[in-house]
Amino acid sequence: MEWVKKLDAMKAMAQLLRRHCVEATTLAGSGHPTTCLSSADVVTALFFHSLRYDIANPSNPLNDRFVLSKGHAAPLLYAVWAEAGAIPVESLKTLRRIDSDLEGHPTPRFQWAEVATGSLGQGLSIAVGMALAGKMDKLPFCVYALLGDGEVAEGGVWEAVAFASYYRLDNLKAIVDVNRLGQSGPTMLQHDLELYARRFAAFGWHTILVDGHDFEQLVNAFDQAATVKGQPTVILARTLKGKGVSFLEDKEGWHGRPLPKDLAEKALAELALSEGQIALARSLKVQPPTDGAEISLPSVSEEWHRRIEFPRYELGQQVATREAYGDALVAIGKANPLIVALDGDVKNSTFSEKFLAAFPERFVECFIAEQNMIGVAVGLAARGKIPFASSFACFLMRAYDFIRMAGIGMANIKLCGSHAGVSIGEDGPSQMGLEDLAAMRAIPRSVVLYPCDAVSTVKLVAEMAKYQGIAYLRTTRPKTPVIYDNAEEFPIGGLKVLRQSPNDAVTVVAAGITVFEALKAYEALASEGLHIRIVDLYSVKPLDTEALVRHAQQTNNLVVTVEDHYPEGGLGEAVASAVSPYGIRVHKLAVTDLPRSGKPEELMDMFGISAKHIVQTVKRLAGS
């Protein structure tokens, strides 16, 4: 297409996209039209000039990727994919309806979104993960991420910015839509593009400043970006919120508000297009990826997990579950080349360093920036990897909103939180994961696992890898004895009964470090002729309600739970919630106050979760 005609066609396309956004949000009665209008030109230039994408085959590994970090511009995302031919234009009218996959903010129910966005400041990290996957697989695709200016205030963005330049991700091209206005007022930097540029440049990025409504500048910017080697590029686009509609342009008070019908009509009149202009717009096509690129992606059979050679442990051997996690990563990494590991500068504590030693090319050091680590994992997963990200359990909480969004995005990521509970000892409460079970259970469709010994750990890590979705493993700092035979299996949703007799007074449910307190309590009570049943609830979510109820019913409908976690949202509440409908009485032992520094055994005793407390509780219940 000749240049002048292409320019006219892009102008018409942007106008068409603006029309779709105004119409769809007015029809829906909610949404963010003005934030779409500011980005329409950028998105048009990107899709119909630069992007290489096989519309008929979204899973073509050569496709460029596009991440809409400013998720509230979802109507624009749907509109451009519709005009690109991915979905019928007619479907745009279903925006935000309960029976539509065109949601208020993108989720992967709309498959071209790939990931969920809408909690701002996360899309760049995800794009970074995709770009990293491209580098790992030596694929030539580019990743484009469109950010709003307001979200650049989020620290997670700067974690991603620092990471991308450190790893020289020149296949990453970010665009910031600098429209000056946030939700409730002007942004910090307003239209100071030079200041944005200085910040990105100081963080090692190539920067390009453009008028985001000038197609010639936009096209040149994307062309220039394509040539940059050795560093990521950001295009800083000066735009006007509400661009194209006179009474919306650069005006405050319109964020997140659809136009009422009369104003929508006025807006559409300003955005009018002739039949000819529409035809011209629709003569634009998204270009397919260049043929002939070599693709040698790792191929993995569905039965890969049958080839895992699990590490073997001796019964009674003292092995920290966190160390077994490292062993397990290596074992599954050998059996499946898609396994990658990420860590936030604690790899010698989480033992992910074992994976680094075995597979350095599949290990990603994320430094002390847990939010970006999770975003990168989501991006890697979107490109087919099976990422395991580890840190102290408490420091994963730094990324809780990223994990929340990963849940909404149904991302296939695996998390390991080490140093759970007061049993870490002297480092004190800031380093203790005591709320991670509550937080991770409250992620929809998540799996939450908490092994007590090395054998159950390595088996559960393999289960996590097989599971499609978010799975969380909680590991313990101190060494614990191996209590399971190497042949034992640990399916997700199961439990193990460690002690039982026909006349057990109470069922004690434990997991992780407290399993050993329960076993000590068993011995103490048995010596006095009082028998208890002991359940290792290694699968905290989902949990085996049927088995728990059965055991409880066989033990006077009495359950005692004991956990190295706060009382809220942990093991005890999970059990109480599951068995409560059956009239079973659950008594909880948990860390009921703010802990402090001390020896592990001192702390477990001081905060009420040691064998002594189990014995006292069982005696009280059995006597009543």
Added chain:
Amino acid sequence: MEWVKKLDAMKAMAQLLRRHCVEATTLAGSGHPTTCLSSADVVTALFFHSLRYDIANPSNPLNDRFVLSKGHAAPLLYAVWAEAGAIPVESLKTLRRIDSDLEGHPTPRFQWAEVATGSLGQGLSIAVGMALAGKMDKLPFCVYALLGDGEVAEGGVWEAVAFASYYRLDNLKAIVDVNRLGQSGPTMLQHDLELYARRFAAFGWHTILVDGHDFEQLVNAFDQAATVKGQPTVILARTLKGKGVSFLEDKEGWHGRPLPKDLAEKALAELALSEGQIALARSLKVQPPTDGAEISLPSVSEEWHRRIEFPRYELGQQVATREAYGDALVAIGKANPLIVALDGDVKNSTFSEKFLAAFPERFVECFIAEQNMIGVAVGLAARGKIPFASSFACFLMRAYDFIRMAGIGMANIKLCGSHAGVSIGEDGPSQMGLEDLAAMRAIPRSVVLYPCDAVSTVKLVAEMAKYQGIAYLRTTRPKTPVIYDNAEEFPIGGLKVLRQSPNDAVTVVAAGITVFEALKAYEALASEGLHIRIVDLYSVKPLDTEALVRHAQQTNNLVVTVEDHYPEGGLGEAVASAVSPYGIRVHKLAVTDLPRSGKPEELMDMFGISAKHIVQTVKRLAGS
């Protein structure tokens, strides 16, 4: 003291501090000596040259403040305060013991710490909050924050950096101890001080580069920092991890490891001091604040809350609880000048904008950077303010690790999360707070409140302000009818019984939006002759177990809970956990799968928490 002698004294003091750190960690058998050794000279110069502090009176409002963001250098913090005369030097030997307040990482149990640190990357935000309090109160103190280099990778740091320059906090002086080594390897930027400087400068900071082991440079840097106006200052100090001990200096593999006894002796030999040198070191004194500064702090009587003029509502009036939150903020702000409000660019959604309109000088726009917002709130609280920070409930999760640390720090902060649950409707899951009850309940000593109408909201906001500690309020997007009289009181830990009769079949426990579903269900069931008791559990934590048990026992030991939250860690589990020991059966209605966009009423129905589902559940239970 003459200059050369002072230099010698500081050198001796730094050596003395190093000795304390080595001795204390070896005695404790754990800790981070090498990270203390790199900072010892910086801390010595700061405390014995620049800091102005009334050691006898830590609450003197003219005192400068010192925040140790790199909390793992706690032994150094304790050592310098000991040598400054705040605590006995002898007490350093109690480091990390369960009976000592000298914990592995600082908490306010050690009162000179003021706040908890140890989850890296948070101290600067807290220091920013303190500096902001100084500006608000027109006090001349400075705030010093000591950061490690590894933690500068945390995005929260860059949120604080951007915020501090935006608000021109020239009373803030940060020092970065650039010792090149993280926990498990070199940091991203290693010893590239110029690159650090470019980044801070691009973010609007005055930068000073020094050799962090050269007292002349350090003293000059602090002197220069004191003269900088209109912008914050960062001193970038090139240091060596393990400085002063030949076999530790700049060596990997020593992070978080105390020296074994023999090596400790070797180290102490290298750090030897004569009696004369020790005496010279101890001739250094921390200088008190300059006299004569005018202090006119707002004075508040303990009975201030009796003067609150609560907004009044009509029964049946439609008012969103989020709007009532704004009304309440204004009401308590009038009665107490210590109340301040913070928001993250959603003030027109959370309605904190009402406080901005009434008290602009006490409102802090934090832009889209929730982590820093919470850190700033913690800093403001440490300086005596009562900060209320608001955002969408789900976006507060962005700051969960900051909230966790605020809990450990026993910070007096108040949080409001709006837009709870699927009842927000079309914006979709990324904007729905569905895990916030789980997360906020799992903060030790937190209070979690969830009002259903405007009257209960305004009363609870006042209760939050009176409560000393972290309190969380959950508000709802749609308008709900006022059901309580303006005279009604809502103590923390209480509940309200909205419907009861002598022959109720089941107790239905609801809160927030689901109270109205329960009331609808009541009508539907009553029309069929089936009576239920309805409890508004506005205080989710603490909750009134005694009353819940009593009502349940009066209704066949049957409870149905219904909540606009995921099933994990929310209202239902709180209730199940509380009443389960009494053999009461609890049946939970909650949002059991990943929601989507749609109308509020459609979503509440689709995800199982509408009146229809309550009716069905009650009928099933009553019939069984």
